[in-house]
Amino acid sequence: MKTLKRLTALLLVVVMVFSLAACGSKESGGNDSAQTSGPDDSQNVKIGVLVSDVTSAEALAFRAYYEEYIQEQYNVTFMYSDELADAAAEASAIDNFIANNCKAIISFASADRPAQIEQCEQNGVYYAVATGTLTEEQYEQYKGYEHYVGAIGPDLYTEYMAGYNMAKYYLDQGYTKFGMFGGATPYYTEMHIYRAAGMLVAMCEAGNGTYMGANDMGSMIGAIYGAGCQLEPAVIGDVELVGYVAGYDFDDAWFGKLAAVANDPSVEVLLAVGSGQTAFAGFKQANQKLGDIDCYTADSVALMESGTLDYLAGKFSASIGPVFIAVLSAVQGHPIRTEEGNAFAISQGYWVATSAEQAKEYFEVDSSKTEPAYTRAMLDTLYGASYSDLEAFVQKYSFEEIKELAK
Amino acid sequence: MKLGKKLTGTLAIPVITLLAVWLICSSKGVALFETQLNILTFVRAIANVSLVTFALAINLNSGRFDFSVGSVALLSSVISAKIVLALNLGPVAMLLLSIVFGAIFGLISGAVYVSVKLPPIIVSLAIALFYEGLAFALTGGHGVSFANSANLLSFSTIPNLLIIIVIAVLFMVVVFDHTRFGYEYKALQSGQKVAVNTGIKEIPNALICYTIAGAFMGAQGFISATTNGTIQMSLNFGSISPMFMAFLPMFIGGFIGRFSNDKMGYLLGAVTSALISLLYVRLNVSSSVQQIVSALLLVCFLIYLNNEGVIRGLFVRKERAV
Numbered sequence: 023m024k025t026l027k028r029l030t031a032l033l034l035v036v037v038m039v040f041s042l043a044a045c046g047s048k049e050s051g052g053n054d055s056a057q058t059s060g061p062d063d064s065q066n067v068k069i070g071v072l073v074s075d076v077t078s079a080e081a082l083a084f085r086a087y088y089e090e091y092i093q094e095q096y097n098v099t100f101m102y103s104d105e106l107a108d109a110a111a112e113a114s115a116i117d118n119f120i121a122n123n124c125k126a127i128i129s130f131a132s133a134d135r136p137a138q139i140e141q142c143e144q145n146g147v148y149y150a151v152a153t154g155t156l157t158e159e160q161y162e163q164y165k166g167y168e169h170y171v172g173a174i175g176p177d178l179y180t181e182y183m184a185g186y187n188m189a190k191y192y193l194d195q196g197y198t199k200f201g202m203f204g205g206a207t208p209y210y211t212e213m214h215i216y217r218a219a220g221m222l223v224a225m226c227e228a229g230n231g232t233y234m235g236a237n238d239m240g241s242m243i244g245a246i247y248g249a250g251c252q253l254e255p256a257v258i259g260d261v262e263l264v265g266y267v268a269g270y271d272f273d274d275a276w277f278g279k280l281a282a283v284a285n286d287p288s289v290e291v292l293l294a295v296g297s298g299q300t301a302f303a304g305f306k307q308a309n310q311k312l313g314d315i316d317c318y319t320a321d322s323v324a325l326m327e328s329g330t331l332d333y334l335a336g337k338f339s340a341s342i343g344p345v346f347i348a349v350l351s352a353v354q355g356h357p358i359r360t361e362e363g364n365a366f367a368i369s370q371g372y373w374v375a376t377s378a379e380q381a382k383e384y385f386e387v388d389s390s391k392t393e394p395a396y397t398r399a400m401l402d403t404l405y406g407a408s409y410s411d412l413e414a415f416v417q418k419y420s421f422e423e424i425k426e427l428a429k
Numbered sequence: 430m431k432l433g434k435k436l437t438g439t440l441a442i443p444v445i446t447l448l449a450v451w452l453i454c455s456s457k458g459v460a461l462f463e464t465q466l467n468i469l470t471f472v473r474a475i476a477n478v479s480l481v482t483f484a485l486a487i488n489l490n491s492g493r494f495d496f497s498v499g500s501v502a503l504l505s506s507v508i509s510a511k512i513v514l515a516l517n518l519g520p521v522a523m524l525l526l527s528i529v530f531g532a533i534f535g536l537i538s539g540a541v542y543v544s545v546k547l548p549p550i551i552v553s554l555a556i557a558l559f560y561e562g563l564a565f566a567l568t569g570g571h572g573v574s575f576a577n578s579a580n581l582l583s584f585s586t587i588p589n590l591l592i593i594i595v596i597a598v599l600f601m602v603v604v605f606d607h608t609r610f611g612y613e614y615k616a617l618q619s620g621q622k623v624a625v626n627t628g629i630k631e632i633p634n635a636l637i638c639y640t641i642a643g644a645f646m647g648a649q650g651f652i653s654a655t656t657n658g659t660i661q662m663s664l665n666f667g668s669i670s671p672m673f674m675a676f677l678p679m680f681i682g683g684f685i686g687r688f689s690n691d692k693m694g695y696l697l698g699a700v701t702s703a704l705i706s707l708l709y710v711r712l713n714v715s716s717s718v719q720q721i722v723s724a725l726l727l728v729c730f731l732i733y734l735n736n737e738g739v740i741r742g743l744f745v746r747k748e749r750a751v
Contacts, residue, residue, distance in 0.1 A: 046532060076570070076664060076666060077565070077570055077572075079571060082569070082570045082571060104665065105664060105665055208715060208717060252715050255713075266713075268715075268716070269712075269716035271719070272670070273674060274470070274473065274674070274703065274717070275714075275719060277657055278473075278706060278707065278709070279710050280657075281466060281469075281470060282467075282470070282710055285466045299576065300657070300659050301657075302660065303574070303658050304582055304656065304657040304658030304659065320571075321571070321574040324574075324577055325574075330577060342693070
């Protein structure tokens with residue numbers, strides 16, 4: 023009897039030890055599931071996507087990557103909003119996503135990001151920003167929110183450098199007379215303001231001059247805002263901004279202004295903060311250079327092949343892959359947080375092509391529906407990953423670096 | 430009406446606008462027509478605005494507000510551009526195709542209106558959404574780019590645009606002033622019930638109006654596309670905006686029509702509008718200022734039209750007092 027009691031006690035101890043061990047292993051598995059399990063494809067996850075633009079080449083490329091690649095690879099369904107014009111439309115779209123059982127929302131719309139974050143937090147829906155970042159003040163305010171996953175995209179310094187590098191590319195070749203398309207600068211769109219500021223600072227440095235009294239990043243941004251975001255042609259030391267057009271009026275006066283800048287015989291280079299192919303391609307003279315910040319499309323490749331366009335800093339469609347996997351990871355119980363337990367904010371840059379061959383190579387990868395820049399195999403390595411791993415992965419954004427990552 | 434009064438009434442607005450624009454430019458040290466490009470910009474604006482004004486006025490004068498004109502221009506230019514690029518055809522083929530497709534889409538728009546018998550505003554909004562969606566689907570949302578097609582881009586020259594303007598005005602004058610259709614159109618305008626009782630068929634007349642308006646918008650879509658080398662997609666009523674450029678010339682045309690032919694009035698309204706556009710270009714006026722000025726001009730003109738009697742009365746009293 024005693025022996026039986028001892029055996030029973032021993033058995034209980036063994037069962038208890040194994041139970042505890044099992045519990046322990048379960049917990050450790052949760053912390054390190056990226057290497058052990060990967061995304062759970064057994065249940066479909068609905069993700070809402072907020073968009074403020076549905077017709078630009080960039081927006082179409084992003085959508086194609088999510089719907090034609092990611093949705094085919096993972097058990098997820100993307101639910102897209104209509105073209106959202108304002109904060110009220112964004113709030114309404116989020117309500118619609120929640121009513122449709124979306125577990126997370128990825129936002130490309132920026133009319134009122136704080137309101138979007140608050141709404142998602144209140145409703146227990148994960149939220150992330152794609153191809154953009156919050157301002158520093160906004161990040162400080164919302165980084166601790168449980169359902170705010172984070173943001174991946176070009177930060178404002180990256181935007182500034184995109185403009186700076188493009189102008190410098192031509193200045194280094196000795197060009198001094200520029201025409202510029204300021205896109206949405208007069209509408210106070212930060213992305214375009216920073217790109218324009220980068221171009222102007224590059225001109226100030228090369229020409230040893232100032233533009234509205236400014237010659238560095240901080241003072242130039244201040245000067246642009248001080249001028250109500252209305253820029254004017256000016257002599258900048260040895261360099262000259264001969265002509266400037268902005269806005270998206272698409273009326274006779276707008277086309278006339280673009281034609282006037284492009285037909286000015288002194289203009290050597292046309293620079294665009296975005297949509298330069300739409301604005302200038304029809305008016306550009308054969309001897310002029312055209313640089314643009316946009317994305318890689320069949321049309322842009324054709325324009326580079328014909329010599330109409332010769333510098334393109336473009337977002338690549340798969341750049342929104344990491345934010346997707348971070349969102350999926352959070353929805354499935356493995357949120358990626360910084361060491362302090364906050365949401366992430368990671369900057370990502372552009373692919374720059376200065377030749378038709380480069381643009382063609384980029385476009386072939388970017389438009390692939392089977393082997394895009396970020397494949398499932400690459401994204402799966404980020405599932406439940408540490409913040410440092412995610413950051414290291416995203417920051418290797420150049421075409422060559424991504425090719426290395428894919429190996 | 431005396432010839433002098435006729436001429437004064439007909440030419441007053443464009444001449445005063447020309448003088449005002451010239452004075453403003455001169456005060457800034459800028460020549461209004463400095464280069465050939467300035468003339469091209471001016472003529473192109475006349476062509477664009479006059480075609481949209483004709484298209485809008487044809488139906489609006491009969492009480493049919495057509496919001497779908499912009500979408501007809503969009504869809505017809507997309508289809509014609511796709512055909513022309515695929516078959517490597519020239520700009521004349523694209524212009525003709527744009528006009529034909531514009532007429533077809535205009536006819537469809539009119540057929541829907543006469544079939545469903547809903548208010549034209551509602552029908553035209555639905556049609557606009559449908560045509561915008563169709564254009565988006567046909568191009569995969571990417572629009573059409575022919576920035577590399579020098580052949581198509583070279584069409585937009587001063588002589589070519591002038592030919593289009595002259596043909597459009599002649600067509601309007603002949604069809605609406607010298608044909609049975611035109612007489613019936615005017616009869617229906619002045620009293621539909623009486624006109625129908627006399628045997629005029631209002632449905633075929635409305636269908637022809639929509640078809641002609643569509644053809645004009647096809648031509649306008651072609652000019653717009655071959656000017657900048659791309660056709661951008663519009664959704665959610667984004668195609669409606671070209672319609673607004675026709676309001677000022679249409680009201681000016683209506684005013685001038687009292688002194689001469691209203692079609693000539695629309696053309697002179699388009700000339701007035703093009704002069705203002707050229708002023709914006711020459712002084713590089715920012716888009717926000719431009720929008721405010723354009724809206725103010727329209728509102729001021731409408732205030733004048735609605736209070737013409739009162740304003741004239743003031744001058745008459747002053748003259749009597751003197």
